[in-house]
Amino acid sequence: MSLPLPQRVLVAPSGFKESLGAGTVACAIAAGLRRVLPGVHIDLAPIADGGEGTAAMLAGTTGGILRDLDVVGPVNIPVRAQWARLGAAAPGTAVVEVAAAAGLRHVPRELRDPGVTTTFGVGQLIGAALDSGAGTIVVGCGDSGTCDGGAGALQALGARILDAAGREIGSGGYELARAARLDLSGLHPRLARAEIVVAGNPHNLLCGPRGVARVFGPQKGATPAQVEALSSALDNWAAVLERDGRAGSDLRTGPMTGASGGIGAGLAGGLGARLRSRFDALLDSGLTGADLDRRIARADLVVTAEGAIDLQTPHGKVPAEIARRARLHGVPVVALAGSLGEGAPLVHEVGIGAIASIIPVPMALADAVADAERLLTDAAERMMRMLLVGGALSVRMGRGSGRPVRPVGLGVRRATGPRIGAARGRVRGRHR
CATH class of the missing domain: 3.40.50.10350 (Glycerate kinase; domain 1)
Known part of the structure; x- marks a missing residue:
């Protein structure tokens, strides 16, 4: 046999x-x-998992193009970032990855404090995609060096985050402790006709014991005291978003609200973005052309x-x-x-x-x-x-007479291909 x-x-x-x-x-x-x-x-x-390389990978698999843009980086130093306009398999769709503009790789080790970094550059990438005429923008989350609840991205798109005295707050997660009101009247006009989809990890939450500050803050350079300060600031930000924003769901402990330092909650609350599991979004044939x-x-x-x-x-x-x-x-x-x-x-x-x-x-x-x-x-x-x-x-x-044991975790499909001694010829692989 x-x-x-x-x-x-x-x-x-x-x-x-x-x-x-x-x-x-x-x-x-x-x-x-x-x-x-x-x-x-x-x-x-x-x-593609939403992190570094997601835009380039999806541009390549769909026959799309990458576009460069100089944006404000996470420590307020300009960085060269890219976003993708997908090809014929997903016409009208753009992909923005948080890591391109606000990734941890853009934060020098001596400056790693997630309470002061910003996602402003992510908002600039979204704005560029909107200006190009994209009707759907997928925001891939992962590998970020920020924890500002997406506030920076909203500010880049025209939102104003005000303190109790009506003054605009500064950038970074710590500043969210001062947030008292969210003014969305000046948002980018094309947002009204576009769909924003945040592709994140469902296990990442904004607030609570498993909130993004406590889980990922130390990985991004926060001390225990800074983690608690940041967690408290995000609690306040969630209250402002839920009161003044556009989300119809729980922004504190809902799935994906903590994606990329809370940008999931920020874009859902400020822009009405749809939060989806990153794989459901990035591997959705109707959204990105994947199969x-x-x-x-x-x-x-x-x-x-x-x-x-x-x-x-x-x-x-x-x-x-x-x-x-x-x-x-x-x-x-x-x-x-x-x-x-x-x-x-x-x-x-x-x-x-x-x-x-x-x-x-x-x-x-x-x-x-x-x-x-x-x-x-x-x-x-x-x-x-x-x-x-x-x-x-x-x-x-x-x-023999013994009964084979089925290994745990293996599928049961019967292979239908060539047999030993017959497997010869040209291997055909393809990049998708």
Whole structure:
């Protein structure tokens, strides 16, 4: 009996932060798979998660264009940012990523205090997209260096945030403690005819014990005292938004309100923006032209990846989202990671059948980052060889009287592709 091999493999990874973009990760994995299965069809689907590179990735997959704009950065120093006008697959749609104008990479380490950084540049990008005639603007959240509740973005778009004496407040999250009234009468006129969609992580909340200041403030440089001051200021900002703004939902603890330092709540309250799960928004064929679910359904195996797999992965990270969608089609999923942290085995519960680190021996982080592409390719080869050994064992067990054991987390689809010895020919991959 010959061993059935996967005919189509979908490679759908996230990027490795501060190392490799999602597109490079996908190509590296594909190279490793080709070493073992040179005749398999490989479909490359690097996943945009709203953070750095989202606009460029979606512009590339839809045949769109990137446009440059000099904007006010998070520490009030000009930065060169980009936004995307999507192509024919999503006409009339623009993509703005918070990280491009207000990302943590734009905040020097000695200036990292999320209570003083601003999203003003994000509002400038939205304004440019509006001026271009975009009817829908998707704001991707992730990798921000701010925690101003989106106040800066609103100010850039013409909103006035006033204190009790009627004076405009300054920039940054701490200033929100002084906010007493929100005046939206001077908003950009094109906002009345445009739809703003915020693509964020549903687990990110503006206020409360798990509010954005407490969860992400320390990561962005805040001390414990600064975290509490910022949390109190955001509580006050939420009250102003709910009273004077345009949102019809809970802006304190509603899903995605804390996205990118609270820009979700700010744009929902100030502009009436629609808050959507980042993957539902970014992978929505009607919104961005993506067709990921169809591509998953056609695959025999899905390989995903992320810089770190740990207890946070099941809560809105790329590998978990890929596994959730693949499970609906009975397609097995395996995942590679730069590191496996505490709680990594929890991902089996969301449908990832096997996980592996790309680092085969102890090495310095700097060395792993510098050599990540090669490490990924080698790890993809090792994982595929292990999967083939598992398949051979399954065939052998099927010949005997024993009953094969179905592994936890693996799909049940029967591979219909070539068999060992017959997998030859040209590998066809594509970037979407």
